Amino acid sequence: MNSITAVRVRFAPSPTGHLHVGNARTALFNWLFARQKGGTMVLRIEDTDVDRSEARFEDQLIDDMKWLGLDWDEGPDVGGSFGPYRQSDRLPIYREHAERLLSEHKAYLCFCTEAELQQDRERATTEHRQPIYSGKCRTVDPAEAQDRRVSGEACAIRLRIPEHPIRFHDIVHGAVEFSNEVVSDPIILRSSGMPVYNYVVVIDDALMKITHVIRGDDHLSNTPKQVTLYEALGWPVPEFAHLSTILGADRERLSKRHGATSIANFRDMGVLPEALVNYLALLGWAPSGGTREIFSRDELVKEFSLERVTPSPAVFDMEKLYWLNRHYIKERRAADWEQTILQPAIASSIEDLVYFLRTGGATRHNELVAQLNRHSNEIKMAVGTWGYFQRAGQLPEIRLVTKENLLWVSRMVYLLSPSVDRLEQLPERAALIFNYDAKAALASPDNAEVLGLPHTDAVLTRFTVKMFEDESASEGKLTAERFKQIVNEVKAETGAKGKELFHPIRIVMTGSHSGPEFDKLIPILEEGSHLQLPKHVLSVRERVEEFAKARGK
């Protein structure tokens, strides 16, 4: 439209529930565009549908946006010089402009009743004509109409659609043209005095000086009415960018039916916001060249371009989201646990965090975030995922956190997190730490082959004897180094090596012949056994004992 005027965009959700992925992408694209152009992002609440709108949904929406890392410069919560930012607070404005259109004959009074209109539509359909408004009241003399209104006759206000095709430009779709033949004169103000969406949106966008209307393409067919309205009001028409629909795997519009679709759902599952933002950006947009896929929020701000947004609908692919989520989970824990956690500076500030959490700080979101930001990613992840373990009965509530169990949990999360798609899968992965069942391990068909190997008996026996003899193991203080040493001794004494050595030992340790590396697992088992947890973690020695008992040797 113009490069002189500063960019102003808006995201205008209805507060009818949690933010949905489709809307989230619209919000994201608006935000990326605004931030890249140094423009202004406006949040406007479209709450004119009183039946479905609720104040608490507005708070949810705001929380969801913030979680994604999207912010805005003007909105109901932050104010701004183009307010109010809730449509329900703007009713007088809508009426005023409707009256102006009426007095300028750009609009007219319509006395048709709903029943009449309904009838007209039905007749048109059966006669295979366009079910558009007949224009019956278009020709009523304005003075006469005014008299009828004053005398109390119910009437709505209708906009006059021009006698020529309506054209506008769309950044995503290019030139768009609609024949006026198929656009009826729309009602802008109902007989009840309540304005209609397609009218309200224009008044708001124009008064808020929105330069680029970026929204879902379900609004594309409504745009000619809106363009007419801008022109009738004598206001400049903004640029449009209509984003394609997000579909489910069955190519139908994505809905609750398809499972997780709200931002809150993803947050609860343990999808990281950086993963979701990255994924959403890739749904309909690709960088030039099209080979890069991993983008941080800042990189997106730099690279994003509305011109490169694809007009075709996109199927939401959960697997690809999970792939990105794995990437970002790994990125968050990229540092070495011992090195970051045991740094003196971090170690000392953990005391403060523990005190904060023990005194109920976890419920004060903003303060919690501020507290956590002083810590390493490992600690953040431990606090962030605590709830999942708690719900699985593996950890106590976070008020009972101690420095010891916090460090232990962070070490456990560090070990387990690279192998999950979503953080909510952590407790399931932690089963090998919390749920040890020697009998089940011996009976498991998965283990039958390993258990039947020629060297297995000797390995098991020697391993057991050595563990019983080891003093540190009896105290639950076996180190990874000592463990390795014992395994090597078993290797030398039995001649078993590779799988035939490790698999049986793994079964003793975790009940399964596959799992994480021993040098990381052993300290977790040993430390865990000394902690007060809802579910006791068996030490290495306790595991060996249980297994020997179950084996009966």
Add this chain to the structure above:
RNA sequence: GGCGCUAUCGUCUAGGGGUUAGGACGGAAGAUUCUCAAUCUUCAAACCCGGGUUCGAUUCCCGGUAGCGCUACCA
């Protein structure tokens, strides 16, 4: 029904009048690790159909088909 939008591997996409049609997810195979995971390597996999324009169309144009959307005194 009318109007509009859309159409490249199963999915997200790059590309574009002449290309071995590129990348990613997922799939398959292999390497590696004690195992799983991870990682790496390799493989399979696409231009909706029909006309036109053109020396040549997957690319441009037109039609068809399909999907989606809009067609309200819903938002």
